[in-house]
Amino acid sequence: MSKVLQQELVALSGNEAVAYAFKQARPHVASAFPITPQTEMMHKFAEFVANGESTAEMILVESEHSAMSAAVGAAAAGARTITATSSAGFALMWEVVYIAASLRLPIQMALVNRALSGNINIHCDHSDSMGGRDAGWIHHFCENAQEAYDTGLINFRISEHMDVRLPAMVNYDGFIISHKEDALYLLNDDAAFDFVGPYKHKYTLLDPARPLTVGPLDLTDYYFEHKWSQLETYPRVFDVARDVFDEFADLTGRRYGFWEEYKLDDADLVMVVLGSSAGTAKDVIDEYRDKGVKVGLLKLRMFRPFPAEQLQPVLAGRKAIAVLDRSASFGGWGGPVFTEIRSAAYGLPGAAPIHNWIYGLGGRDFELGHAAEVIEALQKIAAGGEQPIHNLLGCRA
Amino acid sequence: MAAQMVEIRWHARGGQGAKTAATFVAQAVLAKGKYGQGFPEYGPERRGAPVRGYTRISSTPIRRHCGIENPNIVVVLDSSLLDSTAAGVTAGTDERTVFLINTSLAPDEIRAKINVPGAKIYTVDATKIALDNFGKPIPNMPMTGALLAAEPFMDLGEFLDAMKVKFSTKFSQAVVEGNLRAVEKAYNEVVSA
Amino acid sequence: MSLKKAQDLAEAGVITEAGNAESFKTGDWRTFVPQFYPANCIQCLFCWIYCPDASIKVDLSGDKPQVVGIDLDHCKGCGICANECPPAAKGKAALVMVREEK
Structure with missing residues (x-):
């Protein structure tokens, strides 16, 4: 080097x-x-x-x-x-x-x-x-x-x-x-x-x-x-x-990829996000790691072209995956990142359940508590609990 | 990591310079090899409307990008905001929070208004200092001086040097020097209880 | 005409061959064809000016340009040349559209 x-x-x-x-x-x-x-x-x-x-x-x-x-x-x-x-x-x-x-x-x-x-x-x-x-x-x-x-x-x-x-x-x-x-x-x-x-x-x-x-x-x-x-x-x-x-x-000295992995190696629970929210999520993931929760972050950097095949080994072998979308696909089956990730994971042996959270529309702040809410839900999903596929985060509804 | 980070929330009225102060402090700490993050809460900014600014200072890179819900320090540039529920000056605070208020009153006189039992309160008459030193009731920079006294994130001399570099291209020498004097005066005059 | 395969095309579909319209024969689009009568032609060049293609053949070798005929490989039979052609004498136009049947 x-x-x-x-x-x-x-x-x-x-x-x-x-x-x-x-x-x-x-x-x-x-x-x-x-x-x-x-x-x-x-x-x-x-x-x-x-x-x-x-x-x-x-x-x-x-x-x-x-x-x-x-x-x-x-x-x-x-x-x-x-x-x-x-x-x-x-x-x-x-x-x-x-x-x-x-x-x-x-x-x-x-x-x-x-x-x-x-x-x-x-x-x-x-x-x-x-x-x-x-x-x-x-x-x-x-x-x-x-x-x-x-x-x-x-x-x-x-x-x-x-x-x-x-x-x-x-x-x-x-x-x-x-x-x-x-x-x-x-x-x-x-x-x-x-x-x-x-x-x-x-x-x-x-x-x-x-x-x-x-x-x-x-x-x-x-x-x-x-x-x-x-x-x-x-x-x-x-x-x-x-x-x-x-x-x-x-x-x-700064290494980039199609995505960045944060504490993902042994993670059972995975959050997928784009953009600034990734930083906020990392701080919250640290708190949950301190409590022994095996959660990690997949920060997607390159969305087009979409690295679907490259992502498959990363998506495989997890217990629950949360995809966060900062945009809605009106009338679509979840946000654009969700549908791509779910397509990429299709057919993977033992594929984890993948759920979608729409958040931050119109600048609604992505708070530390929002990341925590997703991690709590991931723990519930991994334990076999009920959770809708499509969710809103930080919306008074 | 979070423990090494100081989170400061600024409350002001549009036109009092909260954005300039919040972002300048974030820039100034670079001279100490620290990481800074400064940003206002953007909205329909109008002169007089309650506004917020945020500053983070850390010895390691700052990752979170959210607003500050649980500030270590609350800086209030206009004491009338203490009467405004919309401003939310005390939201997310507790006895560990430090309050720094621009007021002619003493800390004990203003404690009842803040009503956060056990919190440390600093006061300084930044508006008077501003008027005395550069003739305008803009308390933002004097308040940075008071902040530096309450939370010594760098030496006063280094801070003043950074200010001179930052503002000399934008403002007249008289304005810059008036602000430098005001920062030093507020640094020395701030009192706590 | 055989069409090229995708692999044989220029990137972005740019056309690098200048003036390649010439190789694209459009002369089979006609129902009517202009008939040129040189004896009636006053060399006003109106037909050359008005032709929306470039199908009026002009000889530039002499002192003045001379209309010499029609490029039937590209003439689409629109008839504008015949419409614009000012007859030197009544009924004696240099360009006349006639039905084309082969």
């Missing part, structure tokens, strides 16, 4: 941390439209542009649909391109979000998770990201500002890899992470850029010697074949990501 780099401990909000990651990757183009709680991220980035620390071309657009359209145009022209949004902004982008992935443009987006309307709410849940989970992007969820910063850098490498070429989003919880002053280690600018590397395009619209048509009409005769090539790509993301995680760990 090579020598781990000396890094500076700083206090930044999650938004500022991601702005640093984006600046350090030296993007050529940034296009965005303001929306709470994302705005502060692009404020910080625009500050870097204004004071000369970034040479990115800032494109200030009139809507998020335009923000993503400009990003697609810039990326197709061969530019390293960033953008950011939240909630309704992401919903307005939706059409072009699919196009970015279909055209295999490695655009980087900070999606600062916020509830979708209505009623109108500015606080965190994952309904924005989950609504776009089938659009073809790489989705990473982050527990804290450190992880958001690191993932901001890591995503460039995975996304721009010639075997991948897919857009990637770094998801972090609105306000809870985006606006919280938190301590984290930053790489210096040169080390960060050395890690990310200079941008290489696979095709460009701006080469007169090699004229190109991007995004033509594609009907019944070829559309399906083009989707085949996109579908074939996602399994490759895992191999590429694994290498990038290794390289990042060698550089910084």
Whole structure:
């Protein structure tokens, strides 16, 4: 293992941390439209542009649909391109979000998770990201500002890899992470850029010697074949990501994976969560471990592509599993994380019962007591007690 | 791990600088190699509305991201909030909680209002100190000085240095120096019972 | 026409071959076909301007461009050229649509 780099401990909000990651990757183009709680991220980035620390071309657009359209145009022209949004902004982008992935443009987006309307709410849940989970992007969820910063850098490498070429989003919880002053280690600018590397395009619209048509009409005769090539790509993301995680760990000492395991080796009871709630859950798991309860945490980081086969050995051999979803799938059979986890566990010998808790909608705080409530229920399930499959956590109902 | 962590809950009215104070303390402790976390409770912030801020200080990385239900220290920037049930100043507190109140009254005079038997109470007239030193009734920074006296998470000198670095790019020299004087004065004048 | 397999297609469906519309023959879409009468042509080039495809063949080698005929591999028989063609004398248009039956 090579020598781990000396890094500076700083206090930044999650938004500022991601702005640093984006600046350090030296993007050529940034296009965005303001929306709470994302705005502060692009404020910080625009500050870097204004004071000369970034040479990115800032494109200030009139809507998020335009923000993503400009990003697609810039990326197709061969530019390293960033953008950011939240909630309704992401919903307005939706059409072009699919196009970015279909055209295999490695655009980087900070999606600062916020509830979708209505009623109108500015606080965190994952309904924005989950609504776009089938659009073809790489989705990473982050527990804290450190992880958001690191993932901001890591995503460039995975996304721009010639075997991948897919857009990637770094998801972090609105306000809870985006606006919280938190301590984290930053790489210096040169080390960060050395890690990310200079941008290489696979095709460009701006080469007169090699004229190109991007995004033509594609009907019944070829559309399906083009989707085949996109579908074939996602399994490759895992191999590429694994290498990038290794390289990042060698550089910084911080190791990431498709998920993080916390006290999971001997755990009979498992909680599955995404994002900031994982940290809160860890503190509560420690309390229960002190009482001798064999409970552990599976913090899913990469939700798309979904590492289903990789997760199977982790899901096997447990007594009860709780999947926490910070978004509801209205009319669906449980939240999106639940249905994925349950599908992944289907057919595993001796598979544990898997129950779903919807929590934290519209920014409802995920309290220590909520994690405890889930662990108590897991103990009950493991002991053969009755517990509904679908549950709400922290809702006065 | 939880035992090594100090959880501070700030109660204020919109415009009194609770967010700035809560996040600044979290930044300042980095100079001591400690981990800090600071954030307000975001809502429809309006000048005068009751608001909360949260600060965590720990010798190890802080993992929890929830609000603070059982604070070690409650800092109240406006003593009128003690009369507000909506503000919930005493929620989740007990005799181990330390209260730090911006008031012209002495700790024993304000104890009845707080009504948490056995709790330690500090008071300081941060509004007067603010008016005397920088001419505005913004008590947030003087209250950080009083907090530092009640919970010595770092040396006063180091804290003032961190303040100078943080605020010199944003405020005039006169404002920064007035605040530095106010922090030091509150640090020295805070009394307890 | 045999269709390519997915594996043989460019990533993202980009088209890297410039001007490849030429190799896509659309000349079998016609019911009516323009008939060109060079003797009636005043070389106004209206047909070339209005053709929504690029099916009017023009010789650029001389001093002035000269309409020389129709590219029947790509002409879809829309008839716009014949509609726009100003007859030099009554009933003597250079382009006339006629029923195409083989």
